[in-house]
Amino acid sequence: MREDRIYSDIPGTYVFDPQHSMQGYHLNMFCMSLNKPENREKFRQDEESYLDRFPLTPEQRQAVLNRDWVGMLRLGGNIYYTFKIAIFDGLSMQQVGALMSGVETEAFQKMMVDGGRPIEGNRFKSEWHNNG
C-alpha cells in the first residue's frame, strides 16, 4: 500500500518518488542496460534469458514481456527508462503515449496538434471519477 502524498490525487500520473524508486530499481536498470548496442542485441535474440540477468519481480518481468507500458510505471518503472524498451521496439513517444492513454496513435497525434490534453478536467482524480 502506497503512502498518500500531496501529489497522489493527480490522475493518470506515477510520480517517480522514493517509494517508486525502491520498487523499480532493477526494472529501471534493466531498461538502462539497453543503452548498449551489445545488450540490445542479446535482448533481441532472447528476451526471456536476457531478463534472467536482472532480479525483477514476476509482475515486472511479465509487464516487460507484455509491453504493458502503464503496468511498468505502476511497478516502479520511470518513463525515461521504460522508453528505452520503446526505442528498442521502434516506437515513438507519441505511440507510447497513445498506448498508455488507451487511444489510437492517430487520435493521440490529433489531440497534440489540437493543443494537447487540456488541463481542465485533468487536475484531480476526483474529476476523472466524476466523469465515469
Added chain:
Amino acid sequence: MADLFAGIGTSHVPGIGAAVDKGMTQNDYWKPLFDGYEPAREWLAKEAPDVVIIVYNDHASAFSMELIPTFALGVAAEFQPADEGYGPRKVPTVQGHPELAWHLAESLILDEFDMTIVNEMPVDHGLTVPLSITCGQPEAWPFKVIPLCVNVIQYPQPTGNRCYQLGKAIRRAVDSFDRDLKVAIFGTGGMSHQLQGERAGLVNAEFDIAFLDDLTRNVDRLVNISHVEYMRESGSEGAELVMWMIMRGALDDDAKELYRHFHVPASNTAAGLIILENP
C-alpha cells in the same frame, strides 16, 4: 572580466533534434516551430558568446539510478554525444571550458552550493537539442559549453528557489573570473508536458505563457512554484522548468525580454523559447 550578458530558456524535446538530423525542419509539422527559432539563431550568431553554460537534465544516459547527482558540473575539455538507444546523434563533439568550469566549481562550493564535479560525461538530447535549436547544423559548435546537469527525474527535484539561488551564485562566480569572456546561460527543458501514464499529452498553454511573462514581470511567483503545482498544472515532466530558474537567477533582476516563441506541439510537448538580456 568575464561578462554574463544574456540567457535563453528553451525546450529540449528529442523530436526537435531528430527533425534537424533528418532534414524535416521545413515540413508542415515542424516549419512553424523552426521559423520561430530563426530570429534567436540570428541574435546568437551576432552576439557570438565565447562560452555558454547549458543547464539541462540527463535522461538515463550519463547517469542512471546508480548515481543521482542533484547538480553536476562538467569540467572536461570535451563531451561526446550519448547513445540513448538509437546510437549517438551525429552532431559535433561538445567542447568544454575547463578553466571557467573549475572556477565555477570552486566558487560555487565555497559559496555553499555542493556541486558534483564530472570529468567523464556523455551528453544527451537535453544538451545537444538546445545547441541544434540555437545553432543549426554547423561543422563545430560555435562556442565552448559548460554542462550543468540537474536531476529532474527522481523526485524530489531541487526546488525552484534553490535553482534560482544557484543561478545567483553562478553569476557571482562568472563575475569573479578574471578573463575577458562573453558568457551566456541556457535554461532548458519544459514547457508543459507529460510523457507518462494515462494523462500523457497534457499541455497547459496558459501556464506556459504566464511563466514566460513572469520571467520578467514576477520572478518571485515563479521561484515559489511548488513541485506539486508544476506536476499538476504543467504535467509530470513540466517540473523541468526549475532549470529555467537557474538561468533566470544568473541574470540581472531587471533583465529584459528580447524575443519569445511558443508553439504547440513539438511531439508531446509545448515548446517555448525566450531570450533575456541584461540591461
